[in-house]
Amino acid sequence: MIPWLTSGAFLLAAVVVGSVLARRPQARTPAGKALLTWNLFGAVAQVVTIHPVYHAVSSLVGHHNTAIVLSHGLGLVAAFFAxxxxxxxxxxxxxxxxxxxxxxxxxxxxxxxxxxxxxLTPEVADTPASWRLDNIERPTVALYSVxxxxxxxWVLLDLCRLSVRYARMVVTPQTRIGLxxxxxxTAxxxxxxxxxxxxxLVGATGHRLPAHTPLSLALVCIGVVFLCLGAVVPLVTTAVIEFARRCRQAWLCHRMEPLYRDLATEYPQVLKGPVWYGTTGWLVNWYGNGRRLMQRTIEIxxxxxxxxxxxxxxAYRVGATEAMKEGFDAEAVALVAQSVQVADALRTKRDGAPGHRIHVEMVEVAKDHEAVxxxxxxxxxxxxxVDHTLDALASRRDPAATAAVRNPS
Structure with missing residues (x-):
């Protein structure tokens, strides 16, 4: 059962890594290719220890237990690529x-x-589970084990040292957890x-320790699972973060639609993107959500x-006054005031009124917060x-007033 589990873990890791490399050209680095090769060799090393495959290798080569040395050799090669x-x-x-x-x-x-x-070891019948332990009293097998x-x-200690060193260099928490x-x-x-x-060493003296095959298999299984998790967790976590990021980009695009639609009606030469951006839009343009959000932000x-x-x-002052009456915080007050100002400007332009010579300053927003x-x-x-504030604004405004001043900083 353990070979099935360990080989399945390596194969699953290889599938995850391979799909990432296939879909993301920027991930096809020497490290990424070595990661895939490590998982593939590790999977093959475990597959040959499965009983049907083990016996098939012996029949093919014509020598019993050949699969064990093949598994150990492939395991060392896999560790080398790690x-x-x-x-x-x-x-x-x-x-x-x-x-x-x-x-x-x-x-x-x-x-x-x-x-x-x-x-150099005399041939014995196939023993997939314990060839080394069953023959540990033979000098060649004892030396083989050592x-x-x-x-x-030596390889595992090197991997442990390198992973600890690399953990000090990375900045993303998912990579640190993977390491x-x-x-x-490796422990x-x-x-x-x-x-x-x-x-x-005990076998070289002509003795053997009490049977501990279940413990050995458990250590192998747990070690392989943690090694594969260390390789897969950063990739899967990064993919989940990317999924959430693209969903958020699509959600922001969708929430911009009311303002984007009205501005596109007034300025079709400026806002040229599709007005509607619903569920179908962000699914079809999945990899373009970031570009679409940036384009929509710039066009607005x-x-x-x-x-x-x-x-x-x-309009800005009346909007701020109405927002403060509602008990909003400073950011919400600025948001309502700006919304009233924009809605009033669109209504005024549609009515054919001439624009002011002195332009009004917009609320300053940090660049990384613009889309939100x-x-x-x-x-x-x-x-x-906003509709209520526009009505209040209409009752307060002097129709003869044509000049505007800048918003207070």
Missing amino acids: EIMMLCWTRGADGARAAARYRAAVTGGAIAVLAVLFA VYALAYS QLFTVG FGLAYQLMAAVDG HDGLSELRPWMDDL WLARLAQTYRTRL
Whole structure:
């Protein structure tokens, strides 16, 4: 059951990473490709230990238990690509190539020694679950266990060191959490390899420890799950954050529609985008939501700039007064006052009144808050409070007044 779980974890991680690389060209970096290769080799290393595959490999090669050395070799290769991934993150692609040379030599040398020791071991019947433990009293198998455990422990310690170093460099919390999960996985893997080294050392003396196959398999399973989570969690979390961000962009576009629609009617040469932006729009233009929101924000600003000659400071003051009567805070007061001013300017322009020579200043908004402000302005612009304020403004305004002054800063 454990090989199915561990191979499934690696395959799921490979599918997630592969889909991200396929959909996002900017993610196809050396580190991203090494991450995918690590998961693929790790999955194959676990698949060959599944009983039907294990026996099929023995039949194909003509030598029992060949799948075990194949699994161990592929596991070391997978761990090597995990090192490449970490090296690319911490040192860059050029630094990773230089640092990978001696690691590749150590990994290749360890795999060669394992193959020789396996070949020197007398052939026994297939034992997928415990070939190493069942034959630990044989000198070649004992040495095999020590070499494999030391090689893998060295790789895991290197991965743990690199992940801790990289955690100090990253700024996103999801990446930091992924690295912490990765470090936990390497700790479980290291515990398993140290147990294998002790088995080998005890076996070299002609003795064996009490059976502990369930514990060994549990350590492997937990370690693999945490390693895969460490690779997948940052990608999935980033995708969820991106999903939420694009949904918010579409929601802001939709909330801007009342103001955008009226401005587009008055200035079709300025506001050229589609007026309606409902559910179908943001689903069809999923990857364009950010561009559409930026375009809509710029066009509304352009439309308001064209409308500024018809904006009246009296409308702003009356709107602020009515908002303060409702007990609104300062930001809401400015929002209502600006909405009244815009609504009054549109009504005045439609009535054919000439614009003022002195343009009225708009409320200053931080650039990173512009889209939210315009969305709130568009929603406030059509409320009953604004309609009521426009009626109050009509009763107070002197029809002979044609000049406007700037809004107070």
